[in-house]
Amino acid sequence: MNCEALFIGGSAGSLDVLLKVFPGLRADISFPIVIIVHRKRGTDSLLSDLLASRTTLRVKEAEEKEALENGWVYIAPADYHLLVEQTRTLSLDYSEKVNYSRPSIDVSFQTAADVYRDKLICILLSGSNADGVEGLQAVKAQDGRAFVQHPDTAQVPYMPAQGAERVAIDGQLTPEEMAQFINGLNT
Amino acid sequence: MTTHTINDEQLEFLLSDLLEWYGYDFTDYTRASLKRRVNRLFGLDKFVSFAEFRYRLQTDPIYFKRFVEQITVNVTEMFRDPEFYSALRKEVLPNLGTYPMIRIWLAGCSTGEEAYSMAILLHEHNLLQKALIYATDLNPAVLERAGRGTFPLAYMKQYSENYIGSGGKNDFSAYYTANYNSAKFDDLFRSKIIFSTHNLVSDHSFNEFQLILCRNVLIYFERNLQAKVLELFDNSLESLGYLALGSKETIDFTSIAKVYKRIPGQKIWRKRSS
Numbered sequence: 001m002n003c004e005a006l007f008i009g010g011s012a013g014s015l016d017v018l019l020k021v022f023p024g025l026r027a028d029i030s031f032p033i034v035i036i037v038h039r040k041r042g043t044d045s046l047l048s049d050l051l052a053s054r055t056t057l058r059v060k061e062a063e064e065k066e067a068l069e070n071g072w073v074y075i076a077p078a079d080y081h082l083l084v085e086q087t088r089t090l091s092l093d094y095s096e097k098v099n100y101s102r103p104s105i106d107v108s109f110q111t112a113a114d115v116y117r118d119k120l121i122c123i124l125l126s127g128s129n130a131d132g133v134e135g136l137q138a139v140k141a142q143d144g145r146a147f148v149q150h151p152d153t154a155q156v157p158y159m160p161a162q163g164a165e166r167v168a169i170d171g172q173l174t175p176e177e178m179a180q181f182i183n184g185l186n187t
Numbered sequence: 188m189t190t191h192t193i194n195d196e197q198l199e200f201l202l203s204d205l206l207e208w209y210g211y212d213f214t215d216y217t218r219a220s221l222k223r224r225v226n227r228l229f230g231l232d233k234f235v236s237f238a239e240f241r242y243r244l245q246t247d248p249i250y251f252k253r254f255v256e257q258i259t260v261n262v263t264e265m266f267r268d269p270e271f272y273s274a275l276r277k278e279v280l281p282n283l284g285t286y287p288m289i290r291i292w293l294a295g296c297s298t299g300e301e302a303y304s305m306a307i308l309l310h311e312h313n314l315l316q317k318a319l320i321y322a323t324d325l326n327p328a329v330l331e332r333a334g335r336g337t338f339p340l341a342y343m344k345q346y347s348e349n350y351i352g353s354g355g356k357n358d359f360s361a362y363y364t365a366n367y368n369s370a371k372f373d374d375l376f377r378s379k380i381i382f383s384t385h386n387l388v389s390d391h392s393f394n395e396f397q398l399i400l401c402r403n404v405l406i407y408f409e410r411n412l413q414a415k416v417l418e419l420f421d422n423s424l425e426s427l428g429y430l431a432l433g434s435k436e437t438i439d440f441t442s443i444a445k446v447y448k449r450i451p452g453q454k455i456w457r458k459r460s461s
């Protein structure tokens with residue numbers, strides 16, 4: 001299967017995983033990576049800067065109407081939902097919170113599934129609510145591939161455990177395996 | 188799980204139908220968000236087929252009203268992005284104060300929280316008596332609510348924090364009267380706001396302003412419509428007037444950019460003198 005986009009969602013306890021995974025990513029990743037992490041308002045550039053310092057990939061905060069480019073990492077800004085358009089551009093939406101969250105992982109995963117269909121891979125990381133689970137279901141409904149962080153390795157296992165329980169996932173990954181797994185999706 | 192939903196093709200048909208039937212043009216709205224909203228309504232009102240949904244919209248203008256109310260995103264707050272209001276206090280209001288009469292256009296005002304915030308700001312800078320805020324939206328239902336000047340009491344804690352973050356020095360609760368679950372803002376503010384419908388897609392410029400705010404509306408528009416609306420604002424703004432957008436919106440790369448100078452670090456641009 002060709003991976004045309006990788007979406008990673010997480011909440012409490014997911015930042016540590018990303019910081020562990022990012023240094024191991026190859027520099028020539030052949031698809032865009034989009035990160036949706038729950039966080040407080042007003043913390044925008046911090047997360048991008050932090051992740052950028054751990055990788056040679058180009059990391060930026062997602063902007064509205066921006067085209068998704070291979071080899072780039074896009075971070076969902078705080079307090080907006082991040083959506084994917086059929087034109088493979090990003091858009092922002094200030095609508096109601098979903099699962100008490102904005103950005104909501106479900107919203108990004110669902111719209112991405114609508115666009116990338118069976119060429120989409122999504123990973124759900126550590127977190128304390130079930131945001132992202134319906135998103136993974138949408139990914140599977142389009143024959144994309146859904147993974148969760150192995151709940152035993154998650155600081156807060158609820159989110160990936162819900163994913164594993166309620167979705168016909170393709171596998172569970174430990175943080176140590178993740179970089180290699182992502183590198184292996186390259187084409 | 189998802190049972191019946193509207194697909195991309197059906198959505199396109201529907202948008203051109205609505206334009207034909209009602210003259211409302213949503214064809215340049217970004218699709219992913221619009222599709223979510225339309226499907227949400229479709230599910231909420233328990234339609235079983237696209238044909239049924241379309242028929243209802245075609246034959247029932249009252250239902251179309253509901254459609255407009257439901258597909259637009261009306262989420263808003265008082266003093267949202269406190270640093271933005273702080274910049275208005277420091278950089279914009281002192282200059283506006285030099286005019287004998289201040290006209291402000293707030294486009295896409297939703298339920299009015301932004302308009303009352305603006306009025307409070309003007310009041311604190313002793314400018315309210317010579318100011319008029321034109322607050323417009325395409326959705327009549329939100330304007331109706333905005334006109335009451337009454338907001339849920341439960342939100343006041345957050346709004347009060349935002350207010351303080353914006354540099355507000357007064358007791359925020361002095362601006363409203365609490366009654367059961369609601370907070371009614373002083374009529375002093377309401378009296379300086381004119382709420383009216385205006386569709387940014389199809390309606391024209393209706394006055395000249397020294398300050399135009401349009402925040403978190405352009406994100407729902409495709410680039411070409413954004414450019415068109417920015418030109419509308421440019422045509423409605425006096426030279427040396429200010430244009431303010433939402434925290435994720437910009438005039439960069441548009442035709443009007445060259446006649447504007449940005450206030451560093453803010454989503455506020457000042458029109459150069461012509």
Ligand SMILES: C[S@@+](CC[C@H](N)C(=O)[O-])C[C@H]1O[C@@H](n2cnc3c(N)ncnc32)[C@H](O)[C@@H]1O
Nearest residue numbers: 259260263295297324325326386387388402403
């Ligand atoms: C997310 S709200 C923004 C409210 C407020 N400006 C803020 O930033 O908090 C977007 C508003 O834009 C309005 N809107 C959408 N399309 C419009 C159009 N074509 N003309 C005027 N208003 C429109 C919606 O009805 C909604 O009230």
